[in-house]
Structures are given as C-alpha cells and as structure tokens.
Amino acid sequence: MLAYVIRRVGQSILVLLVVGLVAFSMFTFVGDPIDNMLGQERTRADIERLRTQLGLDQPFPVQYWKFLQNAVQGDFGISYRQGRPVAEIISERLPATLELATVSAIFAITLGVGLGVLTAIRRDGLLSNVIMTVSLIGVSLPTFLIGILLIYLFSVELDMLPSFGRGEVVDLGWWTTGLLTESGLKALILPAITLGLYQMTLIMRLVRSEMLEVLRQDYIRFARARGLRERAVNFRHALKNTLVPVITVTGLQLGSIIAFAIITETVFQWPGVGLLFINAIQFVDIPVMAAYLMLISVVFVGINLIVDLLYFAIDPRLRIDTGKAH
C-alpha cells in the first residue's frame, strides 16, 4: 500500500515537472521576453543588463529551477497584455470558475445518479426510453451548441434568464460570490446546465449499465426474497455496489468540467479563468497561458491521484495486486 502510494505520488510529481518544462519552454522559445519588455529604443547594454537581471544568461537547468521555484510560490510573472501580475489576475477570476464548476458538478452527479437509477429500474418504461434517446442527442451535440440553444430558448424566446455575465456579485474579501444575489443565481443556471449536461449523461449511462448488471445478481434476488422493500433493495443493495466505477469516472470528469468551462465561459462571457485563457491564446499572452497550464495540471494530476488512491481504498480486491492502476 505505502509503496503504491509513494510510486503514484512520484509519478504525479514527474508529470508536473514535465508540464512545468513545457510551460517554461513556452517562455523561452515563443517570442523573446526581452523584446516584449523593452521598447523600440534599446541599446545593446540595456539588453545585456535585462538579460542578467532576468537570469537569462544562466544555463537552461538553472533557469528551469528558478521558474519552478517561482511557480510553486505562485509567481508567474507579468501578463504581456494587461501588464499586471498573472497571479493577481488569476486569483480574481478563479472564484467565478470554481463556483460554476462546483454547481455543474453537483447538478451532474445528483441528476446523473438519479436518472441512471430511474432508467435502470424502469427499464422499459416510456420515460426511460425518452430519457435515453435525449441523452444520446445530448452526447452528440457540441457543448457550445447546447449553450447557444439554451440562450435561444431561455433568454431570447422566453426572456427568463440572462445570457451573459455573472450578475451581481458579493465581495467576501478574497472571494467574490454570485451565489448570494438573485441575479447571480439566475445568471448561474444556464452556464451550469451547459457545462454539466455532458457529464450528467455520462454518469447517467454509467449508473444505468452498472445497475442493470448488479440487479441481475443473486444477492438482489435474495434481498427481494427476504421481503425487503423495493427502495431498500434498489438503493441500499444495488446502488451501493455500483459506486466504485461511478466514483472513478465522476472523479476524472471533475477535471474535464474545469477544462470544458473554457467553452461554456466563452459562450456565456462568464468572467472566469477559462475565458482568460482563451483571450490569452488570442493575444499570445504567454505568462497567462503558462500559468493556466500549470494550474490546470495541478488540478488534473491531483484529481487523478486522489481517484486512484480512493479506488484503492474502496475496492479491497485491488490491494493484492500492487501493480499499475491503469
């Protein structure tokens, strides 16, 4: 167990170091930072001085080590476009993305598990068939089209919900929240559905197929024979045993929610880090791109690690084989 944990953590750190190398190479090879920082009127002496000052005259590994040191401390330099520290810009934008992602994840998990159980129990019901068909279309539609469709329905035609922005936000010191105002909550609905829909259908389909598998088992028949109520059989006996794969997939999907927030945030002009990243790409703002890359890697690698370890903790069968998780 301990050996496995240590190896997994080691792997994760290695991945982060590689991603860090990519991010660092972006600074080095994409555009010249000296060019970006000095204006047209520069002398050779200026260039040399700045080069020494920034440590660019030092060997590559030394520079990389410095970059990592700064990155760990949250220092990614200054945005080429906005001229402000990247860390400051990101920490301003982060609450918006995290709130959106959390609400979408809750939406996806509750509705996904609920509908999955429903469609598994009433397998041949009309409602189940409708839900399954709709979910198939939902998976095929690109995220941005779903967003546009929702905007068209609820903002243009029905004029019920706002189509862009975060509404009114309340400032809680280092965190801004839209969850405390009516307009903030209203603004959250459409983006959250757009972002969570794909994950919801995925979870629903997974829960359904796992449930169908489990419901065929002998112990379910035995539970019924003991005269237990349907609800107890379905939830306490069946659902519980489907949870291992569901937790794995759901966990891994949490990372995707944050990544796909880029698309949703652009459709709804949601002021989060995803929109920041897209704008950074459009204007080739390397420090912001690098910082976002590092941030999202930490999230992804962290989630992967937690899911692997959780899997290990939940399913005792895996403990015998200390081999690879994948």
Place this chain on the structure above:
Amino acid sequence: MADLPAQQRGAAPRRPTRLNMAWESDVAYKFRRSPVALVSFLVMMILVLGAVFAPWIAPHDPFDPGTLNLMNGFTAPMEPNAFTGDTFWLGTDDQGRDVFSTILFGLRISLFVGFAAVCFAMVLGVTLGLLAGWFGGWTETLIMRVADVQLTFPAILVAMLIFGIAKGITPIEYRDQMAIWVLIFAIGLSDWVQFARVVRGATLVEKNKEYVAAARLIGRSGPAIMVRHILPNVLSPVLVIATISLALAIIAEATLSFLGVGAPPTQPSLGTLIRIGQGFLFSGEWWILFFPALTLLALALSVNLLGDWLRDALNPRLK
C-alpha cells in the same frame, strides 16, 4: 509486390476481383442491412460532395467582394429582399453573403481540417505505436509515458495549447494564412494517443505470431516486417478509431473556431460561421446561426453513427 512468394502471385488471377470481394464481405453485408449506417453514409456523402464541389454548386462566391451587394444584407430565407428583390434559399448575413454558399465553403474547411488532422494523428500514432510495440524497452517506455501524460488532459485543451504556442511562433503577418495548418497540427497532435495505444497493443500480440517468425527466417528486415506484415494485421481497429476520431476532430475544429482560436474570419469554417451567427441571435436573424449549426450537427452525428456502426461491425477488441 515483387518480393511476394511465387505461389501467392500465381494464385491471384483465379480469385474474384477486389470489388467483388468487397461487395461480398461481411462488413458490406452488414452495411446493406443497417438502416442507420445507410442513412448516415448518405448524409455524410451529400455533405462531402457538397463541400468538394462547393465552387460549382454554390450560387454565389462568398469570398469575392465584387459579387456582394450590401443591400442584400439580412435577407430572410426564401423571401425576396426588400430593396433588390433577390431571393436566397437560406438567407444572407449582415454583409449580404448567401448563407448557403458560406456553409458550403465552411463545410469544405471543416472537412479538410478534420480529415487532415485525423490523417496526421493516424500516421503519427500508428508509427509510434508500431515502434513502441516492436522495439519495447526504453523506446516503448518513453512513447507510452508521453502518451499517458497527454491522456491525463482532455484533447481539446491540448489542442488549444498547441494552437496558442504555434500561433506565438508564427510571425504575425503569416498568422491568418497559417491558421488552418496550425489547426490541423494542433488537433492532430492532440489525438494520436488512441492510435498509438491500440497499435502498440496489437503489435505486441502480433509480433509473437508464427508469420512474423517466418518473415524473420526468410531474412526480412525489421522495418519491412513492421510495415508489410504487422501493419496490415492491426489496421482494422485503426480504421474504427479513425472514423470516431474524425467526428471528434470535426467537433474540436468547430469548437476551437467558435472560441476564436481556430479558422480565421477570412477562411471561415462551420465553427467560425456559428461564432459570427451568434452575434445576430438577439436581433432576430436566426438563420445566420441556425443553418451552419444544423449542418455541423448533421455532419458530426452522421460520422459519429458511422463510426459506432463500424466498431460493432468489425468488432475488434476495443474498449
């Protein structure tokens, strides 16, 4: 074909023709019997032909400013324009460009980027997969580790990042011209992992089979065995992944272009058209958005269904 054994060459004329064999094969039989496959294939072919022959089919050239009439702007579908009296099947956009024509040309770019990106990903993935499976050792470790790391992140994110970096490297004056190629490169590079994994797995199985040992015995070189003996035997899962990847690549391209980090407005793909159309959603010109979106949907759905069908029909041991 010159180095094939003599018996095999002699046997060729007695066999039925290739076309005949293809028609009689299991896959073709299953295809003829599946309505889903037939309809999706039909839809895809209509779209592909429309895209290929766009310059001849399109009633207007949307990129020739000389044929545009600003007075035709915002003409609704099938309704004569109030000023000029011209009628357009699917209406016009703000600059008076015929929506039907821009869709045909957009489809061309979407399909081209999709096909090219999948080809690039396929060549890269199959090569690396073959190398990893054949050589093993550190080659395999290196390639598969890189694949694992890349697989940790969603493909679309990887594509965005590669697009951003490549855009940064390209000099500003070439950026718009190069955007399509950068896009192909980015989407292709984000998508090779699936190919490499499947080919490596299949190669590991195939390389221990007797025909490979036989080929070695008659003195064929490593690369020749890889390309001429193993590759043909691992191709059917590759074909399935390629079809599914095509749907993903088309959606990825549309997404990137929609987000404004893909095809430039001078060479609009379906995604770019949807991005442009979204601006007119609130002013009531729904057709500028609706028809490109519908085309994209039909394209993605038909390729997707075809890929699913192909996977079931060939039934390779895929996840």
